[in-house]
Amino acid sequence: MTVQTTYRTCPRSGLQFEAQAESLMKINAVTAVVALLVGGLLAIGVVLTRWPAVHWLAADTFYMVLTAHGIDMLIFWIIFFEVAVLYFASSTLLRCRIATPKIAWAAYALMLVGAVMNNVAVFQGESSVMMTSYVPMMAHWSFYLGIILFAVGALIACAVFFGTLVVAKREKTYEGSVPLVTFGATTAAIIAVFTLLSGAIILVPTFFQSIGLLDHVDPLIYRTIWWALGHSSQQINVAAHISIWYAVAAIAFGAKPMSERVSRGAFLLYILFLQLASAHHLLADPGISTEWKVVNTSYFMYFAVLASMIHALSIPGAMEVAQRAKGYNKGLFEWLRKAPWGNPTFSGVFIALVGFGFLGGISGVMMGTEQLNLLIHNTIYVPGHFHATVVIGTTLTFMALTYFLIPVLFRREMILPGLAKIQPYLFGFSMYFFSLVMMGAGTLGVSRRHWDMAFSGHALAYEWPGAAYLMMGLVGISGIVAIVGGAAYVLITVGSVFFGKKLDAGAVSPRFTPVSRAAPTAAAQTYGSAGFVAPGTFVLAMFFLVSFVLYYFVNWKYLSQLWGLS
């Protein structure tokens, strides 16, 4: 079967883009950036209201803006971008036409309609139910319908991804196993299917309740199943951004994973165990047995944590090995000092990797421990954690990847290269600080999703310690700096796509060239391991473990001082 399409070989990267897939990637990525822009504007409202000295928005507007910020960022920005990544990892890396482009466009349309419908519902003001939308608090029916349509669209996009893998296999566009990056993306897609189905299982009845067809959805069952959507959807991000880390390590350094098999095994652990980590949202809930909580969140979750640690060791390790091969062999860290820190694709990924591991990883394990969870459940520690994982980990990684894609996919020269150089540092480090002070405030007990920590005018008002106010003030300041960093990203990308100098598209051919091992990006497209000599990375890993253990026991100590509970 021959299909009418063309393949363009990018002269800068050697990557080959199929015409249909290329436009699909572009449209999904652009829509994602629009969602990020909206979410970023909303972030201004959230941050300036939670900054106690500013306390900007009125309560109802604040809750509405917070709902929209959460959904636009956590769902729409990230999943639109992930769809682009899925198409990239299948069609581009395997040099294969995309399966059923028409259906892929339909998926995009569904997602767009759903996203817009959901946003309209929120901004009409009747659906300030937060992203979690716990029953029995009801939103307008179009709120649920929007999410359901979006989820169906995303499911179809996953199906197109799997279809493309099949096409590549059948048309023999590559040899041997699929490359690691594609393998990781497959992991993400499998988790996505699980996640979106869970979402459908619980949101469809909730939608029926909102239009009066169903009279009751059990609140505890809702929480249990919702979190199979809520947290697992973040595991899609983890799998996706780790795949991108491998891709960037390969593209920036020609680095191969230290052990291909171990890395693949680690992705496999994600599929098996990561979803179970979603149980940690229920640790402070009634009616769920201790055994269930401990087994799900400890033993199973630690397998997932183990997988993350493998990646965290493997990716910098791969970079180290590749750098050492280039002769940067002095001392433990010359390979790191001589890394391309001025390249935003690399610096973004590295800042994301370190922040995800140290801030997101350590806080995540702490939160996921049954008893320790009592300390921070529903405090602002929780958003502190997920801003470290999702914003530093995923969003910054996606930003870094965009800097690579602007010349390669959009064929434009990047405008403001100086700003692009510092953007990952500005955004990344302000987010580090933002997450840290949020966790600090959370440790002092400050609630999340709360409009007025002063309880002004309330007879039983609780007065938070001064340190909590200080922390929340710092949240405000660092949040604003991070928003500026995010705005710089939007400015650079949108500006480049519209006004950047047009670049040569490269040769177009009606046929794909099978993946050859000589392409500059070969490491991202082939199978193979690079060996295991990375002492610098090992030292970093030890440092990580020590800080981890210290922090872990400090929290147990803190717990032991609370009221007796049994």
Add this chain to the structure above:
Amino acid sequence: MVLFFMMVFWHIYGKQNLATETYKTTPDKFSAQAQAVVDKYTVRTETEQNVPVVAPPEGSDVYLIGRLWNWWPILELEKGKTYKLHLTSMDYNHGFSLQPTNINIQVVPGYEHVIKVTPNESGTFSIVCNEYCGIGHHEMVGRIYVK
């Protein structure tokens, strides 16, 4: 590896474990039970809303209602004594967040969660709601005194 043992170790030997004793309940049933305790052990009322302050005996069942948008009633406990605290919500999800000690528990409507609590310090404690429950969420704050 330590991580693997710590939770189980604490479950058996630690003093801070969240009980899992839970019953299905309804708002009517639970408010009747709470009202009975309030009628029996109220020692005074506070604030303009005359919120009863309940001082239950050691070891007894104490009921605390979370609803839009307050915690009811106010409790007065004694340091070092153990009480069986029953928690539920009359409407939406709420979050029981005891400050400044920082104990945070999810309160889910339809489910009655029974927790044995033993205050280990005296003073005035606040219960902040830390699960978003609508426009009055930030006004939902209650109190526990410990003598």
